[in-house]
Amino acid sequence: MGRGGQMEVNISALFHRYGQREALCDITLALRPGLTMLLGPNGAGKSTLFALITGLQKVGRGNIHFDGKALASNRTQVLSKMGVVFQQNTLDVDLSVQQNLAYFAALHGMSIKDALKQVGELLEQLELTERLHTKIRDLNGGHRRRVELARCLIHRPSLLLLDEPTVGLDIASRQLIFDVVQDLADKSGITVLWATHLFEEVKPQNQLIVLSKGHVIADGRCRDLLTLHNQPDIEHLWQIFMHTQQKVK
Amino acid sequence: MANFHAYAAKGEIMYWRCFVGVLTREMLKFWQQRTRLLSALVRPLLWLFVFAAGFRSALGLSMIEPYDSYILYEEYIVPGLSAMIVLFNSMQSSLSMVYDREMGSMKVLLMSPVPRPFLMGSKLIANTLVSAIQVYIFFAFALILDVQLSLAGYLYALPIIALLSLFLGSLGLLLANYIKQLENFAGVMNFVIFPLFFLSSALYPLWKMREANEWLYQICAFNPFTSGVELLRFALYEKLATQPLLIIIALTVITFTFAVRSFRPKANKGRFA
Numbered sequence: 001m002g003r004g005g006q007m008e009v010n011i012s013a014l015f016h017r018y019g020q021r022e023a024l025c026d027i028t029l030a031l032r033p034g035l036t037m038l039l040g041p042n043g044a045g046k047s048t049l050f051a052l053i054t055g056l057q058k059v060g061r062g063n064i065h066f067d068g069k070a071l072a073s074n075r076t077q078v079l080s081k082m083g084v085v086f087q088q089n090t091l092d093v094d095l096s097v098q099q100n101l102a103y104f105a106a107l108h109g110m111s112i113k114d115a116l117k118q119v120g121e122l123l124e125q126l127e128l129t130e131r132l133h134t135k136i137r138d139l140n141g142g143h144r145r146r147v148e149l150a151r152c153l154i155h156r157p158s159l160l161l162l163d164e165p166t167v168g169l170d171i172a173s174r175q176l177i178f179d180v181v182q183d184l185a186d187k188s189g190i191t192v193l194w195a196t197h198l199f200e201e202v203k204p205q206n207q208l209i210v211l212s213k214g215h216v217i218a219d220g221r222c223r224d225l226l227t228l229h230n231q232p233d234i235e236h237l238w239q240i241f242m243h244t245q246q247k248v249k
Numbered sequence: 250m251a252n253f254h255a256y257a258a259k260g261e262i263m264y265w266r267c268f269v270g271v272l273t274r275e276m277l278k279f280w281q282q283r284t285r286l287l288s289a290l291v292r293p294l295l296w297l298f299v300f301a302a303g304f305r306s307a308l309g310l311s312m313i314e315p316y317d318s319y320i321l322y323e324e325y326i327v328p329g330l331s332a333m334i335v336l337f338n339s340m341q342s343s344l345s346m347v348y349d350r351e352m353g354s355m356k357v358l359l360m361s362p363v364p365r366p367f368l369m370g371s372k373l374i375a376n377t378l379v380s381a382i383q384v385y386i387f388f389a390f391a392l393i394l395d396v397q398l399s400l401a402g403y404l405y406a407l408p409i410i411a412l413l414s415l416f417l418g419s420l421g422l423l424l425a426n427y428i429k430q431l432e433n434f435a436g437v438m439n440f441v442i443f444p445l446f447f448l449s450s451a452l453y454p455l456w457k458m459r460e461a462n463e464w465l466y467q468i469c470a471f472n473p474f475t476s477g478v479e480l481l482r483f484a485l486y487e488k489l490a491t492q493p494l495l496i497i498i499a500l501t502v503i504t505f506t507f508a509v510r511s512f513r514p515k516a517n518k519g520r521f522a
Contacts, residue, residue: 054356054360055360055514056356056359056360056514057514058513058514075362075364076362076363076364077362078362079360079361079362080362082360084356084360086353086356088353089352089353090352090353090354090356090357091354092274092278092352092354093352094278094281094282095274095277095278099274099277102270102273103270103273103274103357104357105270106266106267106269106270106271106273107267107270107271107357107358107360107361107363107368108263108267108361108362109262109263109264109266109267109362109363110266111266151357
């Protein structure tokens with residue numbers, strides 16, 4: 001698989017509201033090459049943060065910079081280097097796997113030849129080669145998720161955003177997706193932000209950002225956070241954070 | 250940003266590939282939804298074969314522009330029914346935008362690095378192609394009733410169908426942004442499609458309407474769909490209706506501008522997120 005280089009994302013003093021409801025409050029964080037887990041319960045603000053990073057929603061207050069550049073003034077450059085798996089299924093169910101991937105590749109200006117080559121490699125890695133001509137409608141949830149992951153990698157992004165990519169999947173599919181992403185982050189050095197509400201998905205070596213009620217309540221290497229809070233494992237660490245959340249209430 | 254530099258060097262090619270991608274997707278979906286083509290044709294064909302047969306004697310037609318002689322009612326309504334095909338297809342397209350938004354696939358389009366006006370324009374052109382295919386199939390059916398126009402007339406109609414489709418497609422895009430749920434599309438039928446169609450010169454000449462009610466006549470004359478129908482009617486008879494042409498061009502520019510603006514990301518709204 002080809003690699004797209006590295007990208008750094010810096011978010012500073014980011015706020016976001018839906019009417020009177022505060023979704024994000026004073027978020028300041030930096031995403032560096034490698035895998036960063038964004039852990040938070042439902043309603044913590046993870047999807048809102050994704051919507052702001054991807055530019056699907058406008059940043060009202062605060063800044064998001066990609067390699068020092070704002071999205072608004074460098075939309076083409078930034079989006080051409082960004083790959084996203086949304087929480088919601090975004091595949092066209094009436095089209096086949098190949099047609100969905102070719103459509104996405106075209107939207108990023110890739111040639112059919114390059115796209116098909118890349119698609120072949122990705123599908124092999126994600127064990128989907130035999131599903132190339134299957135309509136999305138006829139795929140199970142695990143396969144659909146894999147297609148979404150393949151799609152967001154076609155254009156060799158430098159920044160990968162995954163919004164709860166394994167929700168509702170069986171253990172084998174979850175493990176496969178995790179292994180592919182971890183491998184990508186380790187070997188290519190691309191920047192990956194993986195949002196989840198499942199603490200089991202966080203590994204000690206991962207960078208970890210914990211989001212709760214729109215606030216960042218922890219940010220650092222998971223192993224360091226375990227030491228800092230004197231906890232034996234991530235499950236216990238998570239319980240500490242949830243206790244903190246209760247206090248925020 | 251090594252990756253971007255590779256793209257930047259082939260800017261025009263990137264736009265072209267993106268356009269072809271959008272066009273291919275719409276054509277694939279159109280081909281897969283063949284019942285959509287059937288239903289798009291059944292409606293105007295029923296009007297042409299059934300409604301027109303019944304109303305032929307009831308509606309006397311005087312000789313009006315662009316016709317050089319008296320014509321049958323079937324011939325009169327062909328341009329109006331063609332415009333109706335474009336109208337319904339454009340609204341169908343806006344329905345598919347609402348569907349795409351609800352299903353999430355709209356995000357994939359909006360995340361393309363290509364500017365949104367270009368993406369919207371590509372979708373409109375794809376919609377125009379679908380409309381043109383449907384209209385020309387309808388023209389073929391009209392031959393059964395001896396409604397045959399000159400080859401030049403059919404050719405003149407093509408850019409007008411494209412323009413009308415761009416206008417109505419832009420209107421559809423604009424509406425798609427304000428239709429929050431798929432279920433609300435019935436409202437579009439009642440409040441947009443039917444008034445536009447029935448309060449126009451598609452089915453009856455405006456002087457007929459004036460005989461019945463001056464107010465209704467004024468509304469019909471003001472209706473932009475009337476301009477579209479008359480523009481198409483004149484084109485089919487190898488004539489140019491300048492005023493309707495200017496009206497439709499101006500409205501296309503305005504509706505497209507607002508449609509594109511309405512698809513810009515907004516703060517404090519969760520619609521596309």
